[in-house]
Amino acid sequence: MSRFLLPLGIFLVIATFLAVGLGLNPREIPSPLIDRPAPVFRLPDLHAADRVVDVAELKGRVWLLNVWGTWCPNCHLEHPVLMRLASQLPDASGGIVGLNWKDNSAEARRLLMRTGNPYRQVAVDQAGHAAIDWGVYGAPETFVVDASGTVRYKFIGPLSDAIVAEEIMPLVSRLMAPVQG
Amino acid sequence: MVRRRSGTGLCSLALSIGLLLATAAIANVDPARFEDPERAARYAVLIKELRCLVCQNQNLADSNAELAQDLRHQVSSMIKDGKSDAQIVEFMVQRYGDFVLYRPPFKAKTLVLWLGPALLLLVAILVGWRALQRGRVSADLSAPDPGREKARRLLDAGDEKGGPPC
Structure with missing residues (x-):
């Protein structure tokens, strides 16, 4: 009996590891930014080159950062979800701040004009320095920052309505509760 | 026939050389320029040690992804900043x-990653050693074995008859 138990045990251990490994997405790298202060940036506004988007001004509000570009197919896929998310976010929040990453600004403006703009503000990161500070390595990526300016959540890849309903909105409500109360 | 073979050989050689040159060209998309050879060496080591996060199984030195270019630029400017x-x-x-x-x-967090292989090797050696021990015990000829006794009796009987043992 024990002759079969040992190989069976080894098989089960290996099978478990493989099953877990298959379920993991190698692109979802844990962000060291979670529970750490959000990196600040001051970058030109996509819609008015003479204005700046300064995320330090968002302190005291819950806000989201969404990294996108017109060159990124998954961002197009995510766009309608962002539109619905933007309409659900309370006015008291800082809304979604867009980080237009290494993109052609004219094309980015045209796209938002045509398909709708889910962002309260869009910062232009032509050099990619802000993206590096945020540990961005692909687009889209979405962060949730709390009122104290701490990063609380990161999502890699295109958001879905399910993720918004099950993770983002409950988190935003929870983070905003002490602000409202 | 021989001519054709050598022809394809030449072709594949040319192709390999071409591919080699191509990878060399890709690897040197934007070589950072350093006056100081010591800094250039540090740069070369650093971009080999850092992973390109877009293509994951490449380091910054090998990758042509835009993020890798930005990160290489970041490394070179930080070296230049001292x-x-x-x-x-x-x-x-x-x-x-x-x-x-x-x-x-x-x-x-990385304990299993670092020690796991050594631990597995240890377990394998232990299991292998125990298996060898067991093999040696069963092959021990001094132990009384009724089957072997019977075989010897049969062999002895055959010898008495004078015929070949098998």
Whole structure:
């Protein structure tokens, strides 16, 4: 009996590891930014080159950062979800701040004009320095920052309505509760 | 026939050389320029140690992804600013986590990663040794074995008859 138990045990251990490994997405790298202060940036506004988007001004509000570009197919896929998310976010929040990453600004403006703009503000990161500070390595990526300016959540890849309903909105409500109360 | 074979041989040789040159060209998309050879050497080592996060199984030196170019630029400008290797690695780890390092640091979270293979080897040696021991015991000829006794009796009987044993 024990002759079969040992190989069976080894098989089960290996099978478990493989099953877990298959379920993991190698692109979802844990962000060291979670529970750490959000990196600040001051970058030109996509819609008015003479204005700046300064995320330090968002302190005291819950806000989201969404990294996108017109060159990124998954961002197009995510766009309608962002539109619905933007309409659900309370006015008291800082809304979604867009980080237009290494993109052609004219094309980015045209796209938002045509398909709708889910962002309260869009910062232009032509050099990619802000993206590096945020540990961005692909687009889209979405962060949730709390009122104290701490990063609380990161999502890699295109958001879905399910993720918004099950993770983002409950988190935003929870983070905003002490602000409202 | 021979001519054709050598022809394809020449062709594949040319192709291999072409591919080799092509990879060399890709690897040197934007070589950072350093006056100081010591800094150039540090740059070369650093971009080999840092992972390109877009293509994951390539380091910054090998990758042509845009992010890798930006990160290479970041490394070269930090070297030019006089930052130490440790400071540059710390900068990357703060932003991208340990995953950015091709050689992950030894700490509680990576204990299994570092010690796992040695532990598995130890278990394998133990199991192998026990199996060998068991084999030796069963092959021990001094132990009384009724089957062997019977075989010897049969063999002895055959000898008495004078015929071949088998």
